[in-house]
Amino acid sequence: MLSFVRVAIDQPAAVAASAGTGDGLYDYRWTGGAIEVGQFVLVPFGARTLVGLVVEINDTAMVDAERIRDVVARVDGLSPMSADWLALTRFAASYYHRPLGEVALPSLPVPLRDASRYALSDPSEDGVSCSATLPSIARAIKRSAKLAAAAVPADAGKEAVALNPMQAAALGAILEARDSPATLKPLLLYGITGSGKTEVYLRAIAEVVAAKRQALVLVPEINLTPQLAETFRCGLPGARIGTLHSGHAAGERLHQWVLAHEGQVDVLLGTRLAVLASLPRLGLIVVDEEHDASYKQQEGLRYSARDLAIVRARQGLAGQAIPVVLASATPSMESWAHVESGRYRKLVLTERAVPEASLPTIRLVPTQRVEALHGLTEPLRLAIADRIARHEPVLVFHNRRGYAPVLACGSCGWLSACPRCSVNAVFHKSDRNLHCHHCGWQHRVPRACPECGNVDLSAVGRGTQRVEESLRALFPDARVARIDRDSTRRKGSAASLLDAVHLGDLDILVGTQMLAKGHDFRNVTLVCVLDADSALYSHDFRAAERLFSNLMQVAGRAGRGGARSRGAEVLIQTRSPEHPLFEALLAHDFDRFAATQLADRKAAGLPPFSHQAVLRAEAPRASDAIAFLAAARTEGMAILDAMRVDRGVELYDPVPMSVARVANVERAQLLIEARARPALHAFLDAWLGALQGRRPRLRWHVEIDPLDI
Numbered sequence: 001m002l003s004f005v006r007v008a009i010d011q012p013a014a015v016a017a018s019a020g021t022g023d024g025l026y027d028y029r030w031t032g033g034a035i036e037v038g039q040f041v042l043v044p045f046g047a048r049t050l051v052g053l054v055v056e057i058n059d060t061a062m063v064d065a066e067r068i069r070d071v072v073a074r075v076d077g078l079s080p081m082s083a084d085w086l087a088l089t090r091f092a093a094s095y096y097h098r099p100l101g102e103v104a105l106p107s108l109p110v111p112l113r114d115a116s117r118y119a120l121s122d123p124s125e126d127g128v129s130c131s132a133t134l135p136s137i138a139r140a141i142k143r144s145a146k147l148a149a150a151a152v153p154a155d156a157g158k159e160a161v162a163l164n165p166m167q168a169a170a171l172g173a174i175l176e177a178r179d180s181p182a183t184l185k186p187l188l189l190y191g192i193t194g195s196g197k198t199e200v201y202l203r204a205i206a207e208v209v210a211a212k213r214q215a216l217v218l219v220p221e222i223n224l225t226p227q228l229a230e231t232f233r234c235g236l237p238g239a240r241i242g243t244l245h246s247g248h249a250a251g252e253r254l255h256q257w258v259l260a261h262e263g264q265v266d267v268l269l270g271t272r273l274a275v276l277a278s279l280p281r282l283g284l285i286v287v288d289e290e291h292d293a294s295y296k297q298q299e300g301l302r303y304s305a306r307d308l309a310i311v312r313a314r315q316g317l318a319g320q321a322i323p324v325v326l327a328s329a330t331p332s333m334e335s336w337a338h339v340e341s342g343r344y345r346k347l348v349l350t351e352r353a354v355p356e357a358s359l360p361t362i363r364l365v366p367t368q369r370v371e372a373l374h375g376l377t378e379p380l381r382l383a384i385a386d387r388i389a390r391h392e393p394v395l396v397f398h399n400r401r402g403y404a405p406v407l408a409c410g411s412c413g414w415l416s417a418c419p420r421c422s423v424n425a426v427f428h429k430s431d432r433n434l435h436c437h438h439c440g441w442q443h444r445v446p447r448a449c450p451e452c453g454n455v456d457l458s459a460v461g462r463g464t465q466r467v468e469e470s471l472r473a474l475f476p477d478a479r480v481a482r483i484d485r486d487s488t489r490r491k492g493s494a495a496s497l498l499d500a501v502h503l504g505d506l507d508i509l510v511g512t513q514m515l516a517k518g519h520d521f522r523n524v525t526l527v528c529v530l531d532a533d534s535a536l537y538s539h540d541f542r543a544a545e546r547l548f549s550n551l552m553q554v555a556g557r558a559g560r561g562g563a564r565s566r567g568a569e570v571l572i573q574t575r576s577p578e579h580p581l582f583e584a585l586l587a588h589d590f591d592r593f594a595a596t597q598l599a600d601r602k603a604a605g606l607p608p609f610s611h612q613a614v615l616r617a618e619a620p621r622a623s624d625a626i627a628f629l630a631a632a633r634t635e636g637m638a639i640l641d642a643m644r645v646d647r648g649v650e651l652y653d654p655v656p657m658s659v660a661r662v663a664n665v666e667r668a669q670l671l672i673e674a675r676a677r678p679a680l681h682a683f684l685d686a687w688l689g690a691l692q693g694r695r696p697r698l699r700w701h702v703e704i705d706p707l708d709i
């Protein structure tokens with residue numbers, strides 16, 4: 001039987017292939033047996049063969065019948081992608097203004113979209129139909145038994161922890177939401193650190209799994225928290241738990257993906273990319289630490305996994321919405337505003353789950369006109385010595401890695417800089433190299449100043465390596481370790497450092513925000529923050545939100561251990577103790593902080609009270625990038641004029657990015673701001689179409705809802 005299939009392919013529309021529709025979809029002829037929407041096919045594309053996804057089937061050719069080519073083979077051995085999944089990727093394509101093929105295909109594991117890995121069958125009698133299979137898919141499906149075997153037996157007889165009344169109420173609300181899809185709102189599970197949010201959503205997941213549905217749990221980071229999968233296994237006896245994250249090798253990721261897709265996984269635990277996983281029986285989505293910036297993809301399709309999770313839950317399963325739970329101790333301003341407007345429902349946990357565990361006391365330690373030894377003021381030194389004597393581990397938070405942010409020459413003023421970027425090169429003492437944290441450039445530290453020959457170069461400022469060294473000098477008998485991206489390159493090394501804290505094998509752990517990512521330290525009673533100031537006066541309107549959340553998370557590591565945690569303290573060194581942000585922080589009052597933030601943003605017309613996009617251009621010469629954006633702006637203004645009504649869309653002047661040059665590429669951007677989302681997207685549709693038509697000779701992209709501008 002002859003039919004015409006419309007196929008999504010991950011290729012720019014400009015490349016001539018089979019007849020295309022201009023939106024990244026291409027038509028092919030299919031004369032084999034049955035074929036369904038959602039099936040994969042191998043198709044010719046130029047001189048190559050590519051994997052594509054069937055998104056439509058027609059009886060007649062819809063475009064340019066002359067140029068239509070034949071499907072090479074239909075992929076067998078894999079269930080078709082569901083209509084729900086296709087609807088989700090269609091939404092993402094339209095919202096982020098990208099062709100469907102460039103959204104749907106890249107979300108799949110690499111081997112699945114690599115045509116060269118497929119084995120082709122001989123054409124059947126009719127001479128046309130041909131099928132392709134991927135041997136590793138069959139292997140993955142065979143492995144499902146292994147996954148089931150890894151589950152903790154359902155009758156493990158583990159005593160369930162009793163929920164406190166607030167936890168029980170939150171759980172009740174989630175289950176009630178599940179049972180009334182018509183009135184379902186996204187749920188914001190807002191609980192202070194240590195209030196047992198995980199226990200609440202684990203119980204909800206257990207109910208969902210018992211009803212033969214799947215749960216998707218998104219977390220910011222899996223590699224850092226290997227105990228997480230263990231917590232899930234123990235908390236969900238009998239459940240088959242899959243994981244999906246970028247740390248998997250390609251083959252393992254394929255296996256996990258296929259098992260989730262074939263319904264062999266009950267709970268899928270993953271990082272942001274898992275939001276686009278195929279889950280045919282999906283019944284619940286949880287986004288843990290929903291405020292975390294890592295949910296925003298920073299390249300390719302620049303999506304927000306949290307926002308897509310909301311959409312996915314609303315689209316639901318076969319047209320019926322499913323609950324989505326956003327969990328956080330410091331929710332994003334976006335989610336908070338949705339609660340205030342009534343679009344989301346807030347579930348609150350205000351007590352620590354471990355009996356008698358109390359919130360730590362937060363104290364500010366002013367650094368102006370105070371002498372500091374190795375960057376530590378006396379109150380910090382005394383407090384650390386005191387905890388070491390009591391065998392209670394101390395966490396020292398410093399959000400800057402390396403030894404010193406810059407090397408300087410005292411006689412001529414030379415500063416170490418990356419030759420490829422417009423930033424300083426950071427001095428790392430561990431390998432005596434200068435490192436660029438933006439492009440990865442490394443170079444041996446010069447013996448003398450390259451400008452004037454002065455041999456006396458000084459390290460200015462401090463990073464975690466220097467803090468570690470200082471602590472060793474100040475506390476020579478203490479066992480000190482450091483956790484940051486440099487010290488944890490080896491797989492599992494982060495986990496073993498964190499374990500050492502749990503076991504009491506460490507006295508002091510120095511680290512970046514890796515320290516703060518949800519670890520449940522029962523024995524930590526002191527957290528020190530060396531420098532909170534750099535973020536206080538940032539020009540980025542989200543800096544305060546990020547700092548507050550970071551400090552709350554770090555502070556939340558202290559005092560989780562029941563009665564012994566009384567007296568737990570957080571000491572924050574700052575030059576600006578009078579800053580309004582601290583007032584709310586000292587009171588552990590996120591509500592007050594959020595109210596102030598939102599009032600400020602509303603007054604300034606900033607998100608979430610406006611909607612933003614940025615158009616970015618990259619070129620070897622800054623003037624080319626700016627010129628492209630300036631021309632784009634002129635064109636945009638004309639389009640806005642032609643739309644005639646005042647839609648409240650504003651185009652700002654093009655400006656270089658705050659770090660303008662990275663790896664010898666100059667980057668500039670233009671901010672688009674709108675009062676209403678529909679107006680923004682209507683404008684972008686028209687504008688981006690026009691820009692594509694001009695085929696500019698530089699790299700450019702648009703980002704919707706940017707986090708950094």
Ligand SMILES: [Zn+2]
Pocket residue numbers: 409410411412413414449450451452453454
């Ligand atoms: Zn010099």
Ligand SMILES: [Zn+2]
Pocket residue numbers: 418419420421436437438439440441662663
């Ligand atoms: Zn660089």
